[in-house]
Amino acid sequence: MPPRKRIFREDILKAAVQLVQEEGTAALSMRNIARTLRCSTQPIYSEFENMETLREELVAYIREHYLREDADSYKQVALSFLHFAQQEKNLFQLVYLRQRAAGETFFEDPNEAQTIHKLEVNLELPRQKAAEMHRRMQYYSYSMAVMMATCYLNFSQEEISTELTEYYRIILSYYKQVKSEEELQHWLERSRNLLV
Structure with missing residues (x-):
């Protein structure tokens, strides 16, 4: 039986928001998000194809949760x-x-x-x-x-x-x-x- 999923898309986006808030936009990377989540980069890559895809969804997430x-x-x-x-x-x-x-x-x-x-x-x-x-x-x-x-x-x-x-x-x-x-x-x- 495969292991249960512990880290979800929303968790990753929240961690990315926290990372940008605390360290700025230059810190935004898969590795730094993984550090914030205290996990490997594998769960992040299983949710997002690449950093560009994650960044696009993060911008949409911020607009919806902070600007609506x-x-x-x-x-x-x-x-x-x-x-x-x-x-x-x-x-x-x-x-x-x-x-x-x-x-x-x-x-x-x-x-x-x-x-x-x-x-x-x-x-x-x-x-x-x-x-x-x-x-x-x-x-x-x-x-x-x-x-x-x-x-x-x-x-x-x-x-x-x-x-x-x-x-x-x-x-x-x-x-x-x-x-x-x-x-x-x-x-x-x-x-x-x-x-x-």
């Missing part, structure tokens, strides 16, 4: 992403500051469909415009996150919140073609549930 956000607030999704960059610098670097293969998606957002729908409904925007507006907000949030993850700047929670609100006001004015402060206030009020 069911918040009702648009701002809360951005705050969670920025908090991840600030608190999990090594994981952020693994997921977002890596060389991309030709044709690979630039910015993976597990909350994208839900977020775009919220913008469509609250701001009465066509889907294409809502998607474009969200993409611009992503770029802004991503640049803040890179600065935090690389220790270039360290924003306080209050500064992050203020920056997001101010940029949202600017981009909202553009996409709704706001002509007055009164009109801007109307759309801010319509979307206040997105900003809490």
